[in-house]
Amino acid sequence: MVVKGGYGGSILHINLSENRISKISTDTVVSSKFVGGHVVNLKLFIERFKPGVDPFSGDNIVVLGTGPLTGTIAPCSTKLIVTTKLPHTGTVASCSSGGVFARAMKFAGYDHIIIEGRCEKPSYIEILDDHVEICDAKDIWGKDIFEATKWLWRKYHRDEYSTSCGVVCIGQAGEKLVSYSICLVDLFAHLGKGGLGAVFGSKNLKAIIVRGTKGVRVADSERFMSIVRKVIERIRNDKVRESFTKWGILIGWEYWAKSGQIYWKNYSEAYPAEKAINKFGVEVHDKYKIGTVGCPSCLEPCKAYFNFNGIELYCSEYFSMILPFGCKLDTDIINAAKLFHKANAYGIDSFEVSGILEFLIEVCERELVDKEKVFVDRNPETWSRLIDDIVNRRGIGEVLADGWSRIFDYFGKDLKKYAVVYKGTSPVFDVRTLLSAEAFGHITNPRGWEGPVQITVIPGRSVDTIKRFLVRIGCPDDAIDRIFRDGVMNTARYTKWVEDYLYMLNCLGICRRESSTRFYTTDELAILYTAATGIEITSRELLMNGERAWNLERICNFMEGYRDFNQWFQYPERIFEPLIFEGKKLEIMDYHKRRRYSKDEFIRLLFDYCDERGWNLDTGAPTKETLSKLGLDEYLRFLEG
Amino acid sequence: MKILILNPDRCIGCGTCEMVCSLTNEGIFNPTLSRINVFRYSDRGINFPITCLHCDDPLCSKICPVDAISKDEHGAVIVDQSRCVGCKACMMICPFGAIIFDIYRGEVIKCNLCSGEPKCAQTCVWDAIEWIEPTLEVARKRREVIEKILHYSST
Numbered sequence: 001m002v003v004k005g006g007y008g009g010s011i012l013h014i015n016l017s018e019n020r021i022s023k024i025s026t027d028t029v030v031s032s033k034f035v036g037g038h039v040v041n042l043k044l045f046i047e048r049f050k051p052g053v054d055p056f057s058g059d060n061i062v063v064l065g066t067g068p069l070t071g072t073i074a075p076c077s078t079k080l081i082v083t084t085k086l087p088h089t090g091t092v093a094s095c096s097s098g099g100v101f102a103r104a105m106k107f108a109g110y111d112h113i114i115i116e117g118r119c120e121k122p123s124y125i126e127i128l129d130d131h132v133e134i135c136d137a138k139d140i141w142g143k144d145i146f147e148a149t150k151w152l153w154r155k156y157h158r159d160e161y162s163t164s165c166g167v168v169c170i171g172q173a174g175e176k177l178v179s180y181s182i183c184l185v186d187l188f189a190h191l192g193k194g195g196l197g198a199v200f201g202s203k204n205l206k207a208i209i210v211r212g213t214k215g216v217r218v219a220d221s222e223r224f225m226s227i228v229r230k231v232i233e234r235i236r237n238d239k240v241r242e243s244f245t246k247w248g249i250l251i252g253w254e255y256w257a258k259s260g261q262i263y264w265k266n267y268s269e270a271y272p273a274e275k276a277i278n279k280f281g282v283e284v285h286d287k288y289k290i291g292t293v294g295c296p297s298c299l300e301p302c303k304a305y306f307n308f309n310g311i312e313l314y315c316s317e318y319f320s321m322i323l324p325f326g327c328k329l330d331t332d333i334i335n336a337a338k339l340f341h342k343a344n345a346y347g348i349d350s351f352e353v354s355g356i357l358e359f360l361i362e363v364c365e366r367e368l369v370d371k372e373k374v375f376v377d378r379n380p381e382t383w384s385r386l387i388d389d390i391v392n393r394r395g396i397g398e399v400l401a402d403g404w405s406r407i408f409d410y411f412g413k414d415l416k417k418y419a420v421v422y423k424g425t426s427p428v429f430d431v432r433t434l435l436s437a438e439a440f441g442h443i444t445n446p447r448g449w450e451g452p453v454q455i456t457v458i459p460g461r462s463v464d465t466i467k468r469f470l471v472r473i474g475c476p477d478d479a480i481d482r483i484f485r486d487g488v489m490n491t492a493r494y495t496k497w498v499e500d501y502l503y504m505l506n507c508l509g510i511c512r513r514e515s516s517t518r519f520y521t522t523d524e525l526a527i528l529y530t531a532a533t534g535i536e537i538t539s540r541e542l543l544m545n546g547e548r549a550w551n552l553e554r555i556c557n558f559m560e561g562y563r564d565f566n567q568w569f570q571y572p573e574r575i576f577e578p579l580i581f582e583g584k585k586l587e588i589m590d591y592h593k594r595r596r597y598s599k600d601e602f603i604r605l606l607f608d609y610c611d612e613r614g615w616n617l618d619t620g621a622p623t624k625e626t627l628s629k630l631g632l633d634e635y636l637r638f639l640e641g
Numbered sequence: 642m643k644i645l646i647l648n649p650d651r652c653i654g655c656g657t658c659e660m661v662c663s664l665t666n667e668g669i670f671n672p673t674l675s676r677i678n679v680f681r682y683s684d685r686g687i688n689f690p691i692t693c694l695h696c697d698d699p700l701c702s703k704i705c706p707v708d709a710i711s712k713d714e715h716g717a718v719i720v721d722q723s724r725c726v727g728c729k730a731c732m733m734i735c736p737f738g739a740i741i742f743d744i745y746r747g748e749v750i751k752c753n754l755c756s757g758e759p760k761c762a763q764t765c766v767w768d769a770i771e772w773i774e775p776t777l778e779v780a781r782k783r784r785e786v787i788e789k790i791l792h793y794s795s796t
Contacts, residue, residue, distance in 0.1 A: 221664060
């Protein structure tokens with residue numbers, strides 16, 4: 001395939017064990033079937049994947065990817081996608097983040113980076129355009145993410161290259177192989193729920209620094225800019241531009257609070273709405289926000305720089321602090337900020353650590369564990385101490401650091417029913433409050449994390465609004481008919497299409513937040529892709545790239561051993577118990593709250609999901625016909641082997 | 642006559658200005674070849690656009706030993722590449738660091754106001770870069786001061 005623009009041109013292959021660095025031409029890998037980012041990550045991954053591999057062994061491969069629109073002027077086009085086998089979930093999955101890194105990687109000339117092997121001693125990777133080197137990390141190993149990243153910033157003159165120098169870095173949690181450790185990208189974006197930080201740590205890889213000065217060309221800049229100008233004008237005229245940029249995704253806080261979408265007490269209750277709004281709402285946010293932080297190319301940034309009485313936070317969203325720490329602990333904003341700062345410094349997932357500690361509170365309260373073994377209460381100081389213990393693997397922290405299976409081995413398998421997790425991941429949404437694609441998608445997602453976040457994240461969208469959205473993303477008419485066939489919105493069928501859409505955005509390198517995506521139609525994205533690369537594509541074909549990525553990820557996990565419907569689609573039993581919210585009992589209903597679903601009916605939704613995907617009902621994996629329709633016949637052998 | 646105004650307090654650091662500038666002038670998306678740059682300090686919540694302010698009495702023009710720097714009819718300080726000898730004296734003397742050295746071609750490059758239609762100002766949705774009549778800017782600043790005074794006197 002002759003590519004005329006859009007791509008960086010090379011795929012970098014780094015073998016850490018052998019200190020071997022090689023490059024492959026991107027032209028040999030990309031096409032209209034494999035446009036880039038997520039889907040190409042999986043193509044590169046599956047060819048090298050050894051099923052059953054220990055995520056912490058040198059044989060586990062990590063693939064980093066950017067999209068063909070990354071590094072261009074296209075608004076919100078700075079997405080980094082990382083695919084690997086994750087230790088916390090035991091599944092092959094892809095993580096994504098914003099930050100400067102993806103753009104810097106593209107400017108250095110790389111569309112993807114494949115990392116395999118393991119460094120003999122603590123190291124970091126230095127990529128300065130064509131120069132790639134594995135360097136000694138003795139000055140930063142053992143340091144927290146803030147210190148280590150700032151050390152790299154100074155060494156590589158980040159201040160002078162602030163739009164083209166990126167750092168992915170782990171903290172002590174990753175070094176100590178905490179199974180839910182994460183990376184921070186450029187100190188303000190989170191990456192790697194499910195334990196990417198520990199995968200880096202197992203490779204003795206502290207960080208990757210990349211600086212690129214080459215830029216990106218597009219094949220037809222006039223056509224490219226004609227779409228970009230339209231999108232920019234839409235953003236200029238957007239009525240919520242100012243308020244979104246002021247509050248980020250906190251803009252939805254009041255809706256979530258009032259509909260019972262903020263969970264605590266180990267998902268048995270929703271947090272009281274008034275308390276959530278008064279303690280953590282926009283007024284509190286505004287009091288501590290100092291400035292706006294965003295990814296390059298984003299015109300409605302969602303991140304910010306805060307100062308909470310001396311605790312500086314410039315990491316990701318306020319939301320990731322108040323939900324797992326503020327509300328679950330029922331504490332104040334300053335205590336939540338202290339804990340969030342600690343979690344970020346160590347590089348530990350705030351949602352997952354709070355999920356595990358809430359589980360322990362419940363089993364302690366039920367007196368199901370020996371108090372000598374562990375005692376957890378709803379006290380910020382207890383949580384702070386336990387986070388220190390987990391990261392330093394001290395006392396009970398040694399057990400908690402290894403994740404759920406070690407926790408059940410230690411405390412007893414009968415406690416499993418109190419763990420509210422999807423494939424080992426604590427959820428952020430819950431089907432009992434709102435049967436959105438976001439909540440349903442916890443079950444279908446390869447790492448159990450949130451489903452596809454889009455317009456149904458807010459309750460009460462009208463049928464017409466949802467239908468218009470589906471048309472905009474390129475969902476065909478017959479699928480829209482199936483979604484609304486019975487007079488009730490079928491969230492399972494809907495989830496399939498929005499999953500494909502979000503994975504398609506991951507292929508292009510476009511951010512999936514509504515503050516970005518609502519300004520694009522899939523037709524326009526197809527034109528942008530063609531104008532950038534010179535490769536003709538239709539919007540239908542573009543959306544199929546997302547579907548291909550979804551199917552390839554499922555194939556990887558089939559190879560990994562998830563060969564059975566029930567084994568793949570996991571959900572906690574608690575979702576079939578009522579959720580208490582301000583005296584009401586919430587149970588699973590359709591998105592528009594017109595009818596209640598029994599447990600059997602809810603499980604049948606998973607069959608609808610498989611039907612919409614063209615997946616086998618026994619295996620929960622793609623059929624031969626589906627792979628053929630997607631042009632993935634060559635991957636059939638992985639399902640048969 | 643219009644002037645280019647930078648409002649760092651409104652800048653969100655998207656860098657769209659850098660991209661449109663490098664595309665217009667060099668046919669590529671590349672901030673290192675852009676005549677305007679945004680310095681983004683995510684650890685301080687600061688975003689700061691910097692480009693040539695097209696001084697009335699430009700030091701760069703004064704120091705140029707071969708008279709390669711002059712002002713055009715739009716008020717832009719421009720470099721005549723055919724005269725430039727690449728001594729970089731202009732780059733050294735500019736108090737704003739607005740003159741850039743293109744490492745690929747080995748010559749100094751700077752903003753030329755896109756011949757009176759600066760693309761950076763056109764694409765900035767946050768009005769952090771504006772191409773406006775100076776009187777309007779003065780009026781706006783005065784209005785902002787009045788609003789501040791009214792705000793403080795009412796609290």
